[in-house]
Amino acid sequence: xxxxxxxxxxxxxxxxxVREQQMLDAAVQMFARRGYHAASMDEVAELAGVSKxxxxxxxGSKEELFLACIRREAGRLLDAFAGQVNQADAPxxxxxxxxxxxxxxxxxxxxxxxxxxxxxxxxxxxxxxxxAAMRTAIIAFAADLIDQNIRSRGVSEATEHDxxxxxxxxxxxxxxxxxxxxxxxxxxPATTARRLMNFAWMGLDNLLHGSIWRP
Amino acid sequence: xxxxxxxxxxxxxxxxxVREQQMLDAAVQMFARRGYHAASMDEVAELAGVSKxxxxxxxGSKEELFLACIRREAGRLLDAFAGQVNQADAPxxxxxxxxxxxxxxxxxxxxxxxxxxxxxxxxxxxxxxxxAAMRTAIIAFAADLIDQNIRSRGVSEATEHDxxxxxxxxxxxxxxxxxxxxxxxxxxPATTARRLMNFAWMGLDNLLHGSIWRP
DNA sequence: GTCCCTTCTTACTTACCAGTAAGATTACTG
DNA sequence: CAGTAATCTTACTGGTAAGTAAGAAGGGAC
Numbered sequence: 346x347x348x349x350x351x352x353x354x355x356x357x358x359x360x361x362x363v364r365e366q367q368m369l370d371a372a373v374q375m376f377a378r379r380g381y382h383a384a385s386m387d388e389v390a391e392l393a394g395v396s397k398x399x400x401x402x403x404x405g406s407k408e409e410l411f412l413a414c415i416r417r418e419a420g421r422l423l424d425a426f427a428g429q430v431n432q433a434d435a436p437x438x439x440x441x442x443x444x445x446x447x448x449x450x451x452x453x454x455x456x457x458x459x460x461x462x463x464x465x466x467x468x469x470x471x472x473x474x475x476x477a478a479m480r481t482a483i484i485a486f487a488a489d490l491i492d493q494n495i496r497s498r499g500v501s502e503a504t505e506h507d508x509x510x511x512x513x514x515x516x517x518x519x520x521x522x523x524x525x526x527x528x529x530x531x532x533x534p535a536t537t538a539r540r541l542m543n544f545a546w547m548g549l550d551n552l553l554h555g556s557i558w559r560p
Numbered sequence: 561x562x563x564x565x566x567x568x569x570x571x572x573x574x575x576x577x578v579r580e581q582q583m584l585d586a587a588v589q590m591f592a593r594r595g596y597h598a599a600s601m602d603e604v605a606e607l608a609g610v611s612k613x614x615x616x617x618x619x620g621s622k623e624e625l626f627l628a629c630i631r632r633e634a635g636r637l638l639d640a641f642a643g644q645v646n647q648a649d650a651p652x653x654x655x656x657x658x659x660x661x662x663x664x665x666x667x668x669x670x671x672x673x674x675x676x677x678x679x680x681x682x683x684x685x686x687x688x689x690x691x692a693a694m695r696t697a698i699i700a701f702a703a704d705l706i707d708q709n710i711r712s713r714g715v716s717e718a719t720e721h722d723x724x725x726x727x728x729x730x731x732x733x734x735x736x737x738x739x740x741x742x743x744x745x746x747x748x749p750a751t752t753a754r755r756l757m758n759f760a761w762m763g764l765d766n767l768l769h770g771s772i773w774r775p
Numbered sequence: 776g777t778c779c780c781t782t783c784t785t786a787c788t789t790a791c792c793a794g795t796a797a798g799a800t801t802a803c804t805g
Numbered sequence: 806c807a808g809t810a811a812t813c814t815t816a817c818t819g820g821t822a823a824g825t826a827a828g829a830a831g832g833g834a835c
Binding site: 379380381382383463464466467468469506507509510511513514515516517518519520521522524525529537540541544545547 | 594725732740752
């Protein structure tokens, strides 16, 4: 990221908020590509077009910088979910819209996804906890959809525990497909979402009709 | 890990192979609990009941030590799969046996699982590549089972691409459930395996009978 | 008992990088 | 056009942990 220069060749000054976002952009990229430890503050600063003390002035420390990245990207992901979900829709429609939004977001922000999914959980507290909280919210959303579906059919002897396990499996399948999708950039995110709907929802459908797999 | 002492109070010497395994045990534990970077070679050595230069003498460097951990644990995981699979069984039985072995292994070796699933992929090459290779083998196994099932029913227009996506989703669901299971140590691994069989196989069953989810 | 190979330790060097002190420069404000 | 409140830099310090040099000591072979 070359630094903007004015006519006299001197470096242009930018307001704090703009610089902070540039720093976060640079940090997300570095953390995603090199990993938390291998990414040096000097490199982040250089990529942001700024000197190192500026990063410390605005973001505090390497830990706080990483946390700020995680919070920003986690917020975006949750917003993408929330923005697509309409409580009035049927459960499968809610899941469909949420998944589509998710795969679109991941396709457009691979580095963010790597930071959230691969880097943050591996580097202990407080990073892992922050991502775990986000993931818990997503799993709760999935569990709620499954639960709605169960109740609407009156089928079930499923406990909260059972539903939680299913939600974890569903979210894990989504995460894995997100990784798979980054290796197939040609695929439309909506197609990926359809794949997961079929894999997961059809399985649930079978389950909820009392069709159980036995050893 | 206190060092073994003989009657005179002097430290007991052990043959190289035994020490190496102790070092790897200690390293897996440290890497899993503290993370790759936060785990220091001094701590690993102390936990193994040995001084740091011994670790360097036998295992080479921190990178090689981590790689050795990954290779050993990945090998065990693949062996656990291979040992349970009988080609003569029906596809669902093969998957069932493999999943049960997998969840048993994870329940008994949480640290190994954390190293393979959480630490190794986050710290770049050559670690990520080593785990990716193992994961590719597992996904190929899953894809093969799905494919067998498809062919045996003669149902399908599924491409290799489609099958690969399903296999990725299935494996991701398994990984996520493995994490979930470590938070529920009371649950029998076989029960966890049954959960996944129901979630995944019932979904596939529906798919293969031509029952497709549509937006 | 004594030779000698393997196991094992203490005590050090060195490189890297997070974090900072001190001050220069720009541009807004009255 | 001063005064001043931001933005921004160069040049440094210090702590931490990877990696190593040099040699001590157990224990099997004969």
